Amino acid sequence: MVPHLNASRDCRPVYVVVWDDALMPSTxxxxxRTDLLRPADRERGERVAFVExxxxxxxxxxxxxxxxxxxxxxxxxDAVHAIVVLVAVWWLWLHTTWVTNWLDPQRLPVRAAVIALxxxxxxxxxxxxxxxxxxxxxxxxxxxxxxxxxxxxxxxxAVRHDGQxxxxxxRIALWFAVSGxxxxxxxxxxxxxxxxxxxxxxxxxxxxxxxxxxxSFALPGLGKGSLGGWDVSAHHFxxxxxxxxxxxxGEGFLVxxxxxxxxxxxxxxxxxxxxxxxxxxxxWWLYFDHGEWWGEERMKAETTAGAxxxxxxxxxxxxxxGGIVLVGVADKTVIAHPDERSALAIVSVLVGPALFLVGNxxxxxxxxxxxxxxxxxxxxxxxxxVPVGLVVEPWLLSLLTTxxxxxxxxxxxxxxxxxxxxxxx
Numbered sequence: 001m002v003p004h005l006n007a008s009r010d011c012r013p014v015y016v017v018v019w020d021d022a023l024m025p026s027t028x029x030x031x032x033r034t035d036l037l038r039p040a041d042r043e044r045g046e047r048v049a050f051v052e053x054x055x056x057x058x059x060x061x062x063x064x065x066x067x068x069x070x071x072x073x074x075x076x077x078d079a080v081h082a083i084v085v086l087v088a089v090w091w092l093w094l095h096t097t098w099v100t101n102w103l104d105p106q107r108l109p110v111r112a113a114v115i116a117l118x119x120x121x122x123x124x125x126x127x128x129x130x131x132x133x134x135x136x137x138x139x140x141x142x143x144x145x146x147x148x149x150x151x152x153x154x155x156x157x158a159v160r161h162d163g164q165x166x167x168x169x170x171r172i173a174l175w176f177a178v179s180g181x182x183x184x185x186x187x188x189x190x191x192x193x194x195x196x197x198x199x200x201x202x203x204x205x206x207x208x209x210x211x212x213x214x215x216s217f218a219l220p221g222l223g224k225g226s227l228g229g230w231d232v233s234a235h236h237f238x239x240x241x242x243x244x245x246x247x248x249x250g251e252g253f254l255v256x257x258x259x260x261x262x263x264x265x266x267x268x269x270x271x272x273x274x275x276x277x278x279x280x281x282x283x284w285w286l287y288f289d290h291g292e293w294w295g296e297e298r299m300k301a302e303t304t305a306g307a308x309x310x311x312x313x314x315x316x317x318x319x320x321x322g323g324i325v326l327v328g329v330a331d332k333t334v335i336a337h338p339d340e341r342s343a344l345a346i347v348s349v350l351v352g353p354a355l356f357l358v359g360n361x362x363x364x365x366x367x368x369x370x371x372x373x374x375x376x377x378x379x380x381x382x383x384x385x386v387p388v389g390l391v392v393e394p395w396l397l398s399l400l401t402t403x404x405x406x407x408x409x410x411x412x413x414x415x416x417x418x419x420x421x422x423x424x425x
Contacts, residue, residue, distance in 0.1 A: 123139075182202065319362065327356065
């Protein structure tokens with residue numbers, strides 16, 4: 001490896017592989033001649049572009065569809081399938097954020113690529129509800145194509161300008177090729193053997209994809225990549241994750257609102273709607289009052305910003321997003337049947353807030369944010385309500401779990417003010 005000055009980034013030495021790696025065997029004569037990497041200018045380099053927000057629109061629909069399959073869970077197989085699809089949706093979005101953290105969305109090729117990825121994401125999203133049935137193959141092909149095409153585009157964009165990044169994304173593409181065989185193979189097997197092989201194959205694919213970043217996409221004989229030391233734009237990455245949290249909360253309002261207008265009004269439904277809104281506000285408060293700020297600050301302070309981003313966002317945000325989606329499912333179910341004690345209502349009402357709080361606790365632990373104990377105690381309080389859920393009506397249980405979230409948000413803010421930390425409000 002030799003040092004190479006890449007002025008388009010931040011005018012610091014960047015170590016570039018001298019192509020003795022099996023992944024990049026010779027001096028590159030292909031790829032984009034124009035440097036598509038984000039500029040060194042701080043404002044442009046960290047700003048979230050409008051084309052990224054356009055890409056996010058697809059995931060509003062995707063989360064709605066994930067909520068629909070969660071609402072229809074009736075067996076353990078259905079539950080595993082729902083978890084797999086939720087993780088897949090998050091992984092699609094997250095890996096695209098890694099790429100747009102490197103690339104300049106003001107460049108026309110980058111804009112065109114993000115729009116093309118959004119189109120593939122729409123195919124994935126529209127196949128989610130039937131991904132265990134007739135649209136399994138469409139879901140798998142679109143998912144794998146998006147993951148591989150994005151990685152290959154990144155290689156072509158970086159190969160002439162930052163060899164280490166190109167090599168790392170070549171590793172990522174190979175990992176996705178392995179998991180992709182399981183995605184497509186599982187879909188093909190399901191046509192003859194039913195849903196069980198599909199769920200097993202897709203679960204294995206998700207496990208592979210979750211392991212990849214944890215081991216820096218290591219390959220036999222070639223060792224690990226340099227993911228932990230990636231030059232991450234802290235502000236951009238933290239803001240992108242925050243926007244996805246907003247998308248998830250907005251999806252909850254969407255499904256809750258549709259459920260409410262579809263039914264006759266009544267005291268229980270009105271209380272359930274109010275509970276849904278207050279719960280969403282409390283989750284927003286717990287995440288945004290000051291917790292998310294610590295993620296950005298931690299990445300700025302560390303030389304291993306890529307490792308922090310991987311742990312705090314790629315992994316810790318899975319339960320955060322899953323919890324928000326499950327709360328939306330709970331609100332929709334309770335509004336539709338406020339006095340009907342079903343397994344779905346009890347589980348979603350209790351597990352959704354608890355999962356969100358557990359995710360917050362993990363995130364705060366990783367980035368060093370205060371308030372870890374508040375999130376842990378809140379999740380335990382939800383668990384303590386399990387016996388109550390067996391005897392009270394769902395709308396009352398919803399009010400109780402919302403009370404837990406509101407109490408956690410209030411205590412968290414009070415402790416922040418007591419510490420004298422007024423940086424966030």
